[in-house]
Amino acid sequence: MTNNVDALFKPFSYKGLTLKNRIAMAPMTREFSPDGIPAEDVAGYYRRRAEGGTGLIITEGTTINDPVATMSGKIPEIHGVKPMAGWENVVKEVHAAGGKIMPQLWHVGMARNPSTAPFPELPSVGPSGLIQPGKKVAEPLTAAQIENLIEGFALAAVDAKKAGFDGVEIHGAHGYLVDQFFWAGTNERTDEWGGSMANRGRFAVEIIKAIRAATDPDFPIVLRYSQWKQQDYAARLATTPQLLEEFLAPLADAGVDIFHCSTRRYWEPEFENSDLNLAGWTKKLTGKPTITVGSVGLNGDFFGAFAGKNSPTRAVDDLVERLEKGEFDLVGVGRALLQDPEWSNKIRDSRHEDMQEYSGDALATLS
Numbered sequence: 001m002t003n004n005v006d007a008l009f010k011p012f013s014y015k016g017l018t019l020k021n022r023i024a025m026a027p028m029t030r031e032f033s034p035d036g037i038p039a040e041d042v043a044g045y046y047r048r049r050a051e052g053g054t055g056l057i058i059t060e061g062t063t064i065n066d067p068v069a070t071m072s073g074k075i076p077e078i079h080g081v082k083p084m085a086g087w088e089n090v091v092k093e094v095h096a097a098g099g100k101i102m103p104q105l106w107h108v109g110m111a112r113n114p115s116t117a118p119f120p121e122l123p124s125v126g127p128s129g130l131i132q133p134g135k136k137v138a139e140p141l142t143a144a145q146i147e148n149l150i151e152g153f154a155l156a157a158v159d160a161k162k163a164g165f166d167g168v169e170i171h172g173a174h175g176y177l178v179d180q181f182f183w184a185g186t187n188e189r190t191d192e193w194g195g196s197m198a199n200r201g202r203f204a205v206e207i208i209k210a211i212r213a214a215t216d217p218d219f220p221i222v223l224r225y226s227q228w229k230q231q232d233y234a235a236r237l238a239t240t241p242q243l244l245e246e247f248l249a250p251l252a253d254a255g256v257d258i259f260h261c262s263t264r265r266y267w268e269p270e271f272e273n274s275d276l277n278l279a280g281w282t283k284k285l286t287g288k289p290t291i292t293v294g295s296v297g298l299n300g301d302f303f304g305a306f307a308g309k310n311s312p313t314r315a316v317d318d319l320v321e322r323l324e325k326g327e328f329d330l331v332g333v334g335r336a337l338l339q340d341p342e343w344s345n346k347i348r349d350s351r352h353e354d355m356q357e358y359s360g361d362a363l364a365t366l367s
């Protein structure tokens with residue numbers, strides 16, 4: 001393991017956001033919030049990560065105000081008196097420990113299974129009612145419903161700002177609602193919300209604009225996106241840098257401050273003839289700061305985590321080198337931080353002998 005990790009511990013500042021270092025806890029759904037309310041145990045869980053030296057915490061996905069936004073009653077919500085009181089407490093605890101925190105704003109769209117979700121009598125919603133390419137199980141969203149959902153994201157951001165959060169992240173990745181618009185495999189619309197890359201991006205663009213209009217010019221907006229989908233791990237929104245630029249430019253123009261580029265392994269090049277990963281390309285094409293993520297500090301990728309798989313540790317030398325070169329600005333850490341709240345301080349202090357393997361059992365508790 002490397003001893004020169006200075007680049008990870010340089011402060012970061014962009015518009016309304018200042019962070020003490022470059023480490024961001026990646027959003028991880030935990031389902032420890034009964035009735036959608038994050039209680040004291042959730043606050044303690046995030047506080048321990050801030051105490052352990054993590055500069056920015058991005059919370060687990062937290063659902064906007066729509067009855068079919070969630071797929072479980074234990075996923076926290078980001079609307080309503082009780083959930084927002086819970087979040088205020090989470091924010092207070094994280095700030096007291098010297099960290100910054102943003103909620104991940106989420107609507108699961110067609111990924112919801114009505115039979116196990118709250119309001120089982122209601123159908124799931126998506127741009128074309130497709131649960132996966134070719135499999136239609138609901139009616140497409142109407143234009144009026146789409147406008148309501150955009151408003152729902154904006155109201156969640158307003159509530160988040162009131163609760164003291166340091167910005168918001170829009171979950172535009174992994175085949176959930178926003179990504180169901182992005183991806184032609186789940187978006188077969190022929191109106192202004194589907195078809196061309198620009199039309200498929202319009203839902204996110206309008207969400208970003210609505211959040212910006214409802215908050216203020218400096219309120220940080222992060223957009224998380226991914227090429228891969230839970231419906232198809234090999235799917236890609238853009239197969240060339242030109243197409244990626246076509247995808248990203250309207251989102252950057254709409255007001256995204258930071259792009260969070262979700263990949264399984266940060267060391268994999270995104271396109272041929274260049275070492276740049278997805279975060280590297282996104283920064284190069286938009287000029288905006290980016291977050292990389294995917295197997296930081298670990299050797300096995302996270303798809304195994306849902307099957308309870310363990311993962312050995314991995315050195316971060318190549319990560320630090322890329323950060324030093326300016327390929328990306330921040331580093332998202334998922335399972336390593338789920339396993340060990342002190343991960344960031346241990347990396348800073350070169351406590352190699354204390355670094356823990358990721359254990360599949362870590363998902364069972366909120367330790």
Ligand SMILES: Cc1cc2nc3c(=O)[nH]c(=O)nc-3n(C[C@H](O)[C@H](O)[C@H](O)COP(=O)(O)O)c2cc1C
Nearest residue numbers: 026027028029060061294295296302305333334335
């Ligand atoms: C248990 C678990 C829950 C996750 N939940 C979310 C989520 O709510 N939102 C999201 O965007 N990604 C989610 N992810 C993906 C992580 O944010 C991250 O991108 C992924 O774990 C790769 O990082 P890692 O290799 O450091 O774990 C989850 C991952 C895990 C392991």
